[in-house]
Amino acid sequence: METGLSSLLSISVDFENSHLFFPTIVSWIMAVLFVIVLATKVAPFLVAVKKGERSLPILGEPMDAWRFFGTLALIAAYFYLMAVVGNLFPYTGYGFLIVSIVFVLLMSLMYMHKWTKKSLIIVATNAVVAPSLVWLILAKLFAITLP
Amino acid sequence: MELLSLFDITFFLLVAFGTLVGIIFGAIPGMTATMAVAVCLPLTYALGLHNGLALLLGLYVGGISGGMVPAVLINIPGTPSSITTTFDGYPMAQKGEGEKALRICVIASVFGGLVSAAVLFLFAPLLADFSIKFSYVEKFLIILLALSVIASLSNSMLVGIFSGVIGVWLSLIGDYSTTDGGNGKTRLMFDFMEPYLFEGFSLLPVLIGIFGISTILLEAEKGIKSEVSGKSVKVSKDAGFSLSIFKGSLTNLTRSSFIGTFVGLLPGVGGSAASVLAYTQEKNLSRDSSQMGKGAPQGIMASESANNALTGGALIPLLSLGIPGDSTTAVLIGAFTLQGIQVGPLFIPENTETWYVMMTALVFANIVMFFLMFYAIKHIAKVVLVPKHILFPIIVMMCVVGAYAINYGIMFDVWTLLIFGVVGYLIQKVGLEVAPLIIGFILGSQAEVYFVKSLESAGTFTTFFTKSPIAVVLWLLILASVVFSVLMSRKNRAKQLQNIAS
Numbered sequence: 001m002e003t004g005l006s007s008l009l010s011i012s013v014d015f016e017n018s019h020l021f022f023p024t025i026v027s028w029i030m031a032v033l034f035v036i037v038l039a040t041k042v043a044p045f046l047v048a049v050k051k052g053e054r055s056l057p058i059l060g061e062p063m064d065a066w067r068f069f070g071t072l073a074l075i076a077a078y079f080y081l082m083a084v085v086g087n088l089f090p091y092t093g094y095g096f097l098i099v100s101i102v103f104v105l106l107m108s109l110m111y112m113h114k115w116t117k118k119s120l121i122i123v124a125t126n127a128v129v130a131p132s133l134v135w136l137i138l139a140k141l142f143a144i145t146l147p
Numbered sequence: 148m149e150l151l152s153l154f155d156i157t158f159f160l161l162v163a164f165g166t167l168v169g170i171i172f173g174a175i176p177g178m179t180a181t182m183a184v185a186v187c188l189p190l191t192y193a194l195g196l197h198n199g200l201a202l203l204l205g206l207y208v209g210g211i212s213g214g215m216v217p218a219v220l221i222n223i224p225g226t227p228s229s230i231t232t233t234f235d236g237y238p239m240a241q242k243g244e245g246e247k248a249l250r251i252c253v254i255a256s257v258f259g260g261l262v263s264a265a266v267l268f269l270f271a272p273l274l275a276d277f278s279i280k281f282s283y284v285e286k287f288l289i290i291l292l293a294l295s296v297i298a299s300l301s302n303s304m305l306v307g308i309f310s311g312v313i314g315v316w317l318s319l320i321g322d323y324s325t326t327d328g329g330n331g332k333t334r335l336m337f338d339f340m341e342p343y344l345f346e347g348f349s350l351l352p353v354l355i356g357i358f359g360i361s362t363i364l365l366e367a368e369k370g371i372k373s374e375v376s377g378k379s380v381k382v383s384k385d386a387g388f389s390l391s392i393f394k395g396s397l398t399n400l401t402r403s404s405f406i407g408t409f410v411g412l413l414p415g416v417g418g419s420a421a422s423v424l425a426y427t428q429e430k431n432l433s434r435d436s437s438q439m440g441k442g443a444p445q446g447i448m449a450s451e452s453a454n455n456a457l458t459g460g461a462l463i464p465l466l467s468l469g470i471p472g473d474s475t476t477a478v479l480i481g482a483f484t485l486q487g488i489q490v491g492p493l494f495i496p497e498n499t500e501t502w503y504v505m506m507t508a509l510v511f512a513n514i515v516m517f518f519l520m521f522y523a524i525k526h527i528a529k530v531v532l533v534p535k536h537i538l539f540p541i542i543v544m545m546c547v548v549g550a551y552a553i554n555y556g557i558m559f560d561v562w563t564l565l566i567f568g569v570v571g572y573l574i575q576k577v578g579l580e581v582a583p584l585i586i587g588f589i590l591g592s593q594a595e596v597y598f599v600k601s602l603e604s605a606g607t608f609t610t611f612f613t614k615s616p617i618a619v620v621l622w623l624l625i626l627a628s629v630v631f632s633v634l635m636s637r638k639n640r641a642k643q644l645q646n647i648a649s
Binding site for chain 2: 006010011012016018020021023026029030033036040041067068070072075076078079082083096100103107109110112123126130131134141142144146147
């Protein structure tokens with residue numbers, strides 16, 4: 001019996017495939033846990049949703065779709081354009097500076113609830129000053145790489 | 148005397164600057180110490196190790212402390228760890244005792260901070276000394292223990308473990324690095340991803356994405372409403388404060404500080420657990436707790452000394468074992484790596500200078516925090532009202548700088564921000580736990596190396612049980628954390644049933 005058990009527990013790791021050894025174990029554990037979570041947490045939750053006692057996360061909740069998806073789109077455009085503009089002026093950080101000014105301005109405008117003359121001036125000033133300051137301190141003073 | 152030569156005026160100025168910025172971040176509801184550290188990381192790239200640490204530790208201490216300001220003044224905890232400060236702080240502010248309450252907070256905070264710094268100073272080298280003898284087997288078990296402790300303190304242990312395993316899985320994406328004795332082959336991805344993900348996701352962009360970008364997405368979804376509009380921030384002028392309030396509170400302060408330090412020691416447990424635990428203990432144990440919740444100074448003292456005591460506590464496992472004690476120290480681990488320092492059992496013996504520098508920075512940050520908040524609280528209180536439409540774009544911008552510059556200009560790191568910003572948002576929405584996931588992500592690749600190397604040398608799974616007495620003790624601790632979690636959830640369930648019945 002004892003030899004049977006110890007041979008069951010003995011293992012040799014083949015170096016050629018050692019990169020798959022631990023990930024395979026983790027993947028299996030993750031899959032098993034996922035099934036248990038589905039059975040014990042998600043299924044009862046979905047039943048409660050059907051009865052109308054609970055609501056689905058994200059889909060069943062009220063959300064400010066305009067600001068949420070606007071944020072996602074703006075961030076994606078910001079990251080993308082930064083690289084594009086940055087390639088026009090390599091090693092200067094201008095890509096970061098120019099695109100950041102536009103991004104900060106647009107995001108502020110999108111998040112603002114009441115547009116007044118005073119708040120617009122503050123937002124515009126901030127959009128120019130903040131990225132310029134960051135660019136000056138980091139790219140110029142500290143010589144940190146920026147797009 | 149040699150030690151003194153390590154410091155110059157820049158060092159102390161950086162600690163002070165970090166503390167101030169940290170306080171501001173902490174004071175703005177929704178911004179946390181973790182975010183402060185993550186956002187300010189790019190500033191440390193250009194600084195040396197010691198000055199970088201000065202800034203980061205200042206940010207950490209300031210960020211944890213700042214949360215008290217909105218907690219007292221507008222009943223919104225600035226950071227999760229100051230949630231119990233609102234229970235008594237806000238009632239006091241309503242009675243016109245806002246300034247008095249804040250000053251009590253400040254003194255309790257500095258007390259907690261210094262007690263935990265002392266514990267850190269005494270305890271971390273001991274733990275490091277002890278763990279230096281660990282082989283791969285014990286190191287693997289320590290990671291397993293860390294994950295099981297975090298999971299057992301999550302709302303649901305199952306979900307906690309699941310989140311932790313997801314974190315480990317994510318960390319395995321990329322190659323099995325040859326520098327760790329692997330074979331350099333990639334796994335868990337498709338071929339077309341190889342140019343981007345050969346080395347897996349970089350740690351810091353992942354953390355900055357989860358703590359920075361997803362916070363903004365969560366707020367955007369709610370429409371960036373200003374919680375503070377309509378509320379006025381008034382720090383009343385009252386002469387009601389004197390040190391005599393603290394008479395007879397030494398037990399409370401000391402107990403709460405040690406609770407905070409201990410909770411900080413446990414990996415991945417946030418500050419809210421520390422202050423809630425300290426608060427309930429004060430409620431259970433003090434002679435007169437009838438006023439608690441209605442504006443009793445003792446409540447604020449318990450809460451604030453505990454949450455500041457976290458700082459020293461969370462640094463203990465970080466510096467002696469390389470396991471972060473909370474999400475902020477998780478970001479710190481990234482900052483260390485960036486400076487070329489590997490935290491773990493060898494850190495303190497091999498970097499004695501750095502260790503003393505850190506202790507100095509930590510103590511000095513607490514002192515700066517005290518003076519800034521004790522005397523300038525009225526001015527700091529105004530930042531609570533900074534509108535989010537100004538703040539958020541700047542935060543996104545700083546996140547970009549942090550991610551881009553980390554590996555000297557890799558655009559994919561910036562995209563990682565967005566990927567994990569969205570992942571972090573979804574995780575929190577579907578009810579998974581962020582803390583175990585992060586800790587799993589940080590420790591996952593080490594866990595792999597320890598696990599595989601242990602098996603390669605021993606050739607049998609039994610080595611994990613029979614290697615040494617320490618291994619057996621670690622298994623017992625893992626078992627204890629699981630049993631503890633099961634008992635707690637039973638108790639909670641019984642309580643819920645009782646509540647429903649009554």
